[in-house]
Amino acid sequence: MLGWWIVIYPETGTIPEHTLASWESGLGGLDWLRPLLDSGHASQLQGNGYPNRYRLAAHAVLPLLQAGAPGKGPLSSYHPERVAACQPEQWLIVEAWDQS
Template sequence: MSGWWTIISTDTPQRMADMTKVNKEAFLATWEAGLFGADWIAQLCAQGKATQLSSNGFPNRYTALAGDILPLLENGIAVAQDGVFPHDQPTGWPGCITVHGDRIAACAPGQLLTIEVWDQS
């Protein structure tokens, strides 16, 4: 499978980097997407709304403010239709999307989130 697995978490990048300390209860959303499934976070980086911390694909790690990420999650992760993945929004495959609305609602706009995008190829 060529694609990406995305995790958005309230945990710090340092905690996310230590697999023994990852707290799944801090996950706001996770999903799998195809080849262009990471374009949305690259676009946020280009706009200065996200910062890339690592880029080796295992994972690519970013930080961004909740105020820039939460509207994307609240509007829903677009489900790819017929292999088309919009480049400007999160996308996922049906059945591979988990969104925790209660956790998203508890986030303040100024809270720093960690975004991990894992290469699935």
């Protein structure tokens, strides 16, 4: 499959114990990050696909998660109790692993 495996977790957390959500997406699966990067609500920490890593403001991404998987693809895992425990001022990490 060409695309991405995406995992979101708190900046102070680890995978899988603190994962908020994860999903697979196609090639355009990271397009939802562009507006967050452009607005300053996200920054790219690492890029090369192994993984691409982003830091996002929780207040900007949590509403997207609550509506389903941002981008393309259904959520593979979602932990509403962990999402509800996040504070709006908290930072989250998005890891996007290249699946090609």
